[in-house]
Amino acid sequence: MHKKQISKAVINRLPRYYRYLGDLLEKDVVRISSKELSDKMKVTASQIRQDLNNFGGFGQQGYGYNVEYLHTEIGKILGLDKKYNIIIIGAGNLGQALANYVDFERRGFYVKAIFDINPRLVGLSIRGIEIKNIDELKEYITMNQVDIAALTVPKAKAPQLAADLAKWGIKGIWNFAPTDLHLAEDIIVENVHLAESLMKLSYKLSEKNKANDK
Ligand SMILES: NC(=O)c1ccc[n+]([C@@H]2O[C@H](COP(=O)([O-])OP(=O)(O)OC[C@H]3O[C@@H](n4cnc5c(N)ncnc54)[C@H](O)[C@@H]3O)[C@@H](O)[C@H]2O)c1
Numbered sequence: 746m747h748k749k750q751i752s753k754a755v756i757n758r759l760p761r762y763y764r765y766l767g768d769l770l771e772k773d774v775v776r777i778s779s780k781e782l783s784d785k786m787k788v789t790a791s792q793i794r795q796d797l798n799n800f801g802g803f804g805q806q807g808y809g810y811n812v813e814y815l816h817t818e819i820g821k822i823l824g825l826d827k828k829y830n831i832i833i834i835g836a837g838n839l840g841q842a843l844a845n846y847v848d849f850e851r852r853g854f855y856v857k858a859i860f861d862i863n864p865r866l867v868g869l870s871i872r873g874i875e876i877k878n879i880d881e882l883k884e885y886i887t888m889n890q891v892d893i894a895a896l897t898v899p900k901a902k903a904p905q906l907a908a909d910l911a912k913w914g915i916k917g918i919w920n921f922a923p924t925d926l927h928l929a930e931d932i933i934v935e936n937v938h939l940a941e942s943l944m945k946l947s948y949k950l951s952e953k954n955k956a957n958d959k
Contacts, residue, residue, distance in 0.1 A: 755796050759819055761786065762796070766816035778809035828853045830891050831919075834906055835898035836861040836869075836876045839921055843895055844871040854893070858885060886913045893917040900924045907934075 765786055769777060783790035797803050800822060803815050820826055831849075833840045836859045843849075844856050859876045861867060867878045877885065885891070894915045896903050903922035910918060911932045918934045920926055923941075926934050 751799050755799055758788075758796055759823055762793075763816065763819045763823060763825070766812055766819065769812045770816055774812050776809050776811050782810070825853055828855060829893055829917075830855055830857045830889070831893045831895060832857060832882075832885070832891050833859040833895045833897060834861075834879070834882070834910075835896065835902075836863075836866045836871070837897060840895070840897035841871055843897065844874055847872070857889065857891070860885075882909070883913050886910070886915065891915060893919055895919040895921065897921045 765782065779790040779793045782788075783793055786793070797810075797815075800818065803810055803818060817826075831854055833844055833856060836844070840859060840861070844859055849856070856872075856874055859871060859874055860879045860882050861876050862879045864878075866876050869876050894910045894917070896906060896910075896918060898906060900922045903920065903924050904926060907918055907920070907926045907928060911928045916932060918926065918928070918932060920934055920936045921939070923938055925936070928934060
């Protein structure tokens with residue numbers, strides 16, 4: 746059977762559905778109508794129905810959505826029913842902050858090792874996770890199951906490291922360096938460009954200020 750192509754916009758909204766449903770579960774909410782979910786999320790009820798219809802609906806007429814079921818199913822679509830081993834390349838400010846964040850584990854993402862080039866950092870531990878010398882990276886990847894590499898190195902170092910990671914078999918790169926990586930198509934890159942997000946905020950603020958000045 747031909748698999749239906751899910752649009753990027755829908756995929757982008759799924760983590761937010763997942764988060765809201767997780768919050769509802771924590772409050773022991775058993776079911777929710779698309780209208781209630783829509784009021785909470787400030788997304789139209791028809792948008793919610795349309796989005797979820799992409800995956801077979803999940804809802805029942807007159808009943809709404811079973812929160813736990815929907816949360817589990819969206820989790821499966823997002824691949825959150827699996828465990829992922831992460832390594833962090835670059836143990837500076839951002840790399841250390843990521844390694845210190847325990848909540849990723851709750852979602853199935855486990856930071857297993859951190860690598861850096863700076864001998865003053867190598868050998869230290871963050872939350873019990875050892876910072877290894879970057880020279881050990883290839884061997885580590887060969888000997889261990891690594892699913893995702895977070896790149897938190899300076900921009901100039903990122904492309905070469907990304908190419909090495911890809912060559913050594915890493916399929917998922919979580920890139921925080923403010924540069925675009927050009928890798929083979931089977932390597933999945935998710936960019937987290939914080940400064941670009943800040944620029945969007947700045948744009949919106951300046952638009953608002955312009956409107957107020959009128
Ligand atoms: N800190 C933030 O809030 C922030 C925000 C937006 C973007 N970024 C981006 O994230 C990246 C990291 O930022 P940061 O603030 O953590 O920088 P940082 O200078 O604190 O840390 C970078 C680390 O990478 C290491 N490194 C350099 N070359 C390496 C190599 N070849 N192999 C392994 N490790 C290497 C350095 O020794 C250092 O420990 C940068 O690209 C930065 O632009 C950071």
